[in-house]
Amino acid sequence: MEIISALLSGFSTALQPVNLAYCFLGVFAGTLIGVLPGIGPVAGVAMLIPFSFGMNATTAMIMMAGIYYGAMYGGSTTSILVNLPGESSSVVTCLDGHALARQGRAGAALGMAAFASFIAGTLGIIGLMLLAKPVAALGLRFGPPETFALTFFALTLVTGLVGASPVKGIAAAAFGMLLGMVGLDPMSSEERFTFGALHLADGLSFISVSVGLFAVAEVLESVERDQQIVLYKERISNLLPTAKDWLASRGALWRGTVVGFLVGVLPGAGATIASMLAYALERRVSRQPERFGRGAIEGVAAPEGANNAATAGALVPLLTLGIPGSGTTAVMLGALMIHGLRPGPLLFEQRPDFVWSVIASMYVGNVLLLILNLPLIGLWVRLLRIRSSVLLPLIMAFSVTGVFAVNNNVTEVGVMLVFGVIGYAMRKGGFPAAPVVLALVLTPLMETALQQSLQMSHGSFAIFFTRPIAATLVVVGLTSLALPAVRGAAKWLRPASVSG
Amino acid sequence: MSHKPYAISRLSGLIVAGLGVAACILARRLPAQTGFGLGPAFLPFWTGVVLSACGLWLCVRGAPDPELSWPSSRGLTRAASALLLLLLYMLVFEPLGYLMSTAIFLVVGMLLLEPVRPSRVFVFGLVSAAFLFVLFRTWLRIPLPSGVLGW
Numbered sequence: 001m002e003i004i005s006a007l008l009s010g011f012s013t014a015l016q017p018v019n020l021a022y023c024f025l026g027v028f029a030g031t032l033i034g035v036l037p038g039i040g041p042v043a044g045v046a047m048l049i050p051f052s053f054g055m056n057a058t059t060a061m062i063m064m065a066g067i068y069y070g071a072m073y074g075g076s077t078t079s080i081l082v083n084l085p086g087e088s089s090s091v092v093t094c095l096d097g098h099a100l101a102r103q104g105r106a107g108a109a110l111g112m113a114a115f116a117s118f119i120a121g122t123l124g125i126i127g128l129m130l131l132a133k134p135v136a137a138l139g140l141r142f143g144p145p146e147t148f149a150l151t152f153f154a155l156t157l158v159t160g161l162v163g164a165s166p167v168k169g170i171a172a173a174a175f176g177m178l179l180g181m182v183g184l185d186p187m188s189s190e191e192r193f194t195f196g197a198l199h200l201a202d203g204l205s206f207i208s209v210s211v212g213l214f215a216v217a218e219v220l221e222s223v224e225r226d227q228q229i230v231l232y233k234e235r236i237s238n239l240l241p242t243a244k245d246w247l248a249s250r251g252a253l254w255r256g257t258v259v260g261f262l263v264g265v266l267p268g269a270g271a272t273i274a275s276m277l278a279y280a281l282e283r284r285v286s287r288q289p290e291r292f293g294r295g296a297i298e299g300v301a302a303p304e305g306a307n308n309a310a311t312a313g314a315l316v317p318l319l320t321l322g323i324p325g326s327g328t329t330a331v332m333l334g335a336l337m338i339h340g341l342r343p344g345p346l347l348f349e350q351r352p353d354f355v356w357s358v359i360a361s362m363y364v365g366n367v368l369l370l371i372l373n374l375p376l377i378g379l380w381v382r383l384l385r386i387r388s389s390v391l392l393p394l395i396m397a398f399s400v401t402g403v404f405a406v407n408n409n410v411t412e413v414g415v416m417l418v419f420g421v422i423g424y425a426m427r428k429g430g431f432p433a434a435p436v437v438l439a440l441v442l443t444p445l446m447e448t449a450l451q452q453s454l455q456m457s458h459g460s461f462a463i464f465f466t467r468p469i470a471a472t473l474v475v476v477g478l479t480s481l482a483l484p485a486v487r488g489a490a491k492w493l494r495p496a497s498v499s500g
Numbered sequence: 501m502s503h504k505p506y507a508i509s510r511l512s513g514l515i516v517a518g519l520g521v522a523a524c525i526l527a528r529r530l531p532a533q534t535g536f537g538l539g540p541a542f543l544p545f546w547t548g549v550v551l552s553a554c555g556l557w558l559c560v561r562g563a564p565d566p567e568l569s570w571p572s573s574r575g576l577t578r579a580a581s582a583l584l585l586l587l588l589y590m591l592v593f594e595p596l597g598y599l600m601s602t603a604i605f606l607v608v609g610m611l612l613l614e615p616v617r618p619s620r621v622f623v624f625g626l627v628s629a630a631f632l633f634v635l636f637r638t639w640l641r642i643p644l645p646s647g648v649l650g651w
Contacts (some may be wrong), residue, residue, distance in 0.1 A: 051640050165565070171516045171554035177547045178523050185540035190530060192540055216586070223582045223613065224575035390624070393609030396586060397602050397632060404593065405642045413590045421583065429512035430565045447543050455537050 003129055010356030014364055019062050019357070022055065026063035027365045030070020031372055034086045035380045037078055039395055041071040041087065042327040042437060043214035046207050047398060049335045050405035057339035058354050062361040064335060068328050069121055069311040069362065072271060073369045076113035076304050077380050080106060089271035089307040092279040096292060096299030103295050111239040112249060112297055113304040114373040120257040120305030121366045124312030127261045129359060132348065136320040138469075139345030144452035145463050149473035150323050151446035154267035156477035158326075158435045168431045170481070176436035179204055180443025187451045199411050206334040206440055208403050208415040210327070213433040215399045216420025219392050221427055236381065239374055245297045252282050252298035253305050260306030264313020270326030270434075271307040271314070278306030312362065319343050319355060323442070327434035330441040508568045510559050517555025523548030585609055597647020598637070603629035 013019060033044035045064050052060035075087030080097035093113065100109040142150070155177075159169035182193045183203030194200040241249070256278040263274035282302040283292045292299050314325045322344035324330035336343055341351065348355055373380075403416045423433055457463035465471045527545035534540070571579070589605040596604070607625035611618060636642045 051636070051642065054641060167554050167557050168512075171551060171558070174547050174551040174554065175516075175519065178519075178544065178551070181544050181547075185530075187537075188531070188534045188540050190534075190540040192530060192544060193526060220579045220582060224571050224579040226575065226578060387614065389610050389614035392582075392613060393606050394628060396589075396609065397606060397629075400586070400589060400593070401598075401602075401632065401636055401642070401644070404644070405636075408643055410590060410593055413593065417583070417586055417590065420586075424579070428568065428571065429508060429515075430568050431512070443543075450543070451538055459537060 003133075006352060006356045007129065007360055009353070010358075010360030011363075013058065013353060013357035014062065014361035019059055019361060020364065022059050022063040023066050023361045023365050024368055026066020027070035027073075027369050027372065029063075030067040030072075031074035031369065031380065032383070033067065034071035034074020034090075035077045035383055036386075036391065037084050037086050039215055039218060041068050042331055042434070043211055043218070043399070044071065045328055045335070046210040046331045047215065047402040049207055049331070049338070050402045052335070053338070053405070057336065057341050058357050060339055061332070061336065061354070061358050062365075064332050065311075065315070065358055065362060066365045068332070069308060069365065070369055072121075072304075072307045072311055073114065073117045073373050074380065075307070076117070076300070077110065077373075077377070078384065080109045080113065080300070081381065082384065087271075087307075089275050089310075090303070091272070092275050092303045093300055095279070096294070096296045099293065099295035100297065100300065105238075105295070107236050107238040108241050108245055108297065109300050110236065110377055111374065112241045112245060112300050114239075114370060115241065116249070116253055116256065116301040116305040117308040117373075118366055118370045119253055120260060121308035121312065121369075122363065123257045124261050124264070124309035125359060125362045125366070127309070128312045128315055128362075131265070131316050132320050132355070132359075135316055136345045136348045139321045142321070142345070142469070143467075144449040144456065145467050145470040146473070148446055148449035148453050149464060149470035149477070150267065150317075150321060151442045151449065153473040153477040154317075154323055154325060155435070155439055155442060155446075156481045157266060157269055158438050159481070165430065168429075169435055172426070172431050172433065173435035173439045176439025177443045177446075179209065179436065180440045181447070186444055186448045199409075203444075204415065204440065205403075205406050205412055206331065206437065207406050208412045209419050209440060210331050210437050211399050211403050212416040212419025213423035213426070213436060214327075215395060216416060217423025217427055217433070219396055220420060220424040222388060222392060236377060239377065241297065248296070249298045249301035251285070252278075252302040255281055255285070256302035256305030257309045260309030261313040263306070264310030264325065265316045267317045267321075267323050267325040270328070271310040274306040274310035274313075275303035278302040315358075319347060319358075320345060322347075322445075324438060327437045330438045334441050508570070509565070513555045513558030513560075515555070516558060517552050520548045520551030520553070520555055523551060581612060582609070585612060594645040595647060597649060598644035599629055599633045600647060600649065602632060 029044065029048065033039050033041060045067050048067065052063060071087055072089060075085060075090035076093045076097060078084045078086040079090040079093040080101050083094050083098040085091045085094055097109045097113065100106065155173050159166060159173045182200055184201060185192055191201060259278045259281055260274040263269045263277060264271065279299060279302055282298055283289045286292065314329050317323045317325050318329045318333060322342065324333045333343060341354065399416065400413050403412045404410060406412050426433055453463050464474050523544055527541045527548055530541035531539040532541045585605065585608060589601060592601045603626050606628050607622055610621045610625060637644050
């Protein structure tokens with residue numbers, strides 16, 4: 001009953017005209033970001049943060065969450081129609097979604113993607129509601145050793161799960177950690193890596209770094225490749241999946257939701273991993289796995305459901321423990337801190353109005369997205385006709401304006417460009433960028449927790465192994481780091497003829 | 501052709517290892533211990549060690565990724581031109597003001613990417629810059645540079 005009354009009170013705030021308008025703006029911008037290849041939710045949220053400075057924290061978070069889950073809806077459109085994922089979380093949707101489009105069933109695939117997103121997204125919010133309170137209660141028992149262990153766990157997990165090479169993931173996270181150390185040391189206030197530049201004493205702005213690594217790097221790569229999107233010229237009809245489609249996707253929807261939500265809750269794993277795991281699971285449990293990749297409708301339902309459920313799941317560690325689980329939620333954490341909010345276990349007690357308004361707005365946002373993605377699908381398809389020669393300069397003008405607005409300083413734009421070049425080089429070398437942003441945001445929390453823990457233990461690292469929660473997280477984190485090394489060593493020891 | 505992914509792996513390994521070593525050297529200049537316990541050198545130093553180890557591993561054992569390839573010289577020139585244009589946009593952002601600098605950036609950027617129908621691009625660039633100006637300055641009330649002409 002307590003949850004129901006809190007939710008109703010949340011709805012009274014979420015349905016206020018201003019919040020409703022920004023929820024719509026958020027999900028609209030999210031769908032746009034999702035549909036258009038070239039800009040993802042991390043850059044999208046980061047670019048729009050400066051524009052939220054005039055809003056209160058609740059309205060700002062309603063808009064940012066809208067962008068995050070809205071991008072998951074939009075990402076499937078290009079995957080299905082032109083075999084080009086709008087987001088990394090929609091990569092697997094290409095396999096069966098585009099195969100269905102080639103068979104003339106683009107409408108059914110788009111419809112199933114939208115319904116799966118809606119159903120799993122809504123169930124994910126229910127999961128968030130039910131899980132948030134107990135996790136926050138657990139979080140209240142967290143001291144510095146547990147906070148350190150959790151941040152360490154998040155970083156180790158993201159390095160192993162993002163990208164093809166775990167070593168490159170670890171290197172990206174370590175690079176992000178070094179960036180997070182730029183500025184004053186949290187305990188001694190000693191300057192680190194500032195090279196005498198006054199601008200760096202406050203540390204690097206995560207907005208400039210994220211927009212550089214994601215938006216500028218993507219634009220530079222698109223300009224270098226000079227690729228035009230292949231247009232989808234067929235007429236799209238029959239957006240409602242048939243009874244047979246629903247029957248085939250019934251189990252996939254449930255499994256996708258559960259897998260997506262649980263993966264989303266894990267710090268370090270996000271919507272991309274969720275969609276891939278859900279697709280793999282569906283193929284494994286299917287009686288006809290050979291249908292996958294050739295236009296199985298459940299191959300659309302499972303990943304599209306999973307990536308939406310994962311966005312709701314990813315808000316659990318962010319709101320209850322103050323630990324972001326993905327690049328996008330890391331950017332959201334930074335934004336909330338700018339708005340004077342410190343997400344964590346106390347947030348539910350001190351600002352229940354904020355938490356429940358955001359949760360209520362997500363129900364509203366999912367309904368808005370269903371409307372935006374079914375009757376208005378033609379609008380998004382037409383958007384794909386915008387030429388990249390128009391789109392890319394507009395994205396850059398938007399990025400420069402947003403980054404300049406961080407503190408009305410053109411130096412931030414310079415920082416963004418530097419990280420744009422770094423992000424471009426990282427793409428060329430196959431290094432993932434998400435661990436960099438996550439580590440940049442987490443390192444100050446991690447280092448403070450580490451130093452406080454060692455003060456508690458008079459310098460002994462045993463403190464991380466004698467407290468059950470901290471020990472579990474550290475051991476699991478170390479194991480996930482060690483596994484690729486063990487696999488690598490095994491490969492090394494294997495005879496050359498076998499390893500090929 | 502197969503040597504190229506190896507070269508990318510080794511080059512990226514060298515850069516990563518170099519960054520790691522630099523972090524270690526810079527960290528050694530910081531106090532290792534303070535009155536509070538661990539000094540500001542601890543985490544940067546060990547992060548540098550991890551980064552160096554990753555770099556070395558990539559140099560020695562980095563598996564080639566078939567999806568990676570060197571950009572073509574034409575592609576690289578295009579990317580470098582885009583970067584140069586962004587740099588110029590940044591430099592004139594405050595002196596020329598938001599409206600004028602953004603209009604010039606959009607027109608030049610669009611022509612650089614696809615040099616067709618200059619008159620249409622010119623009008624589209626001006627209208628887009630005016631739209632962004634109204635959106636950010638009037639609606640979102642973001643203080644944007646006015647420049648020499650006052651807008």
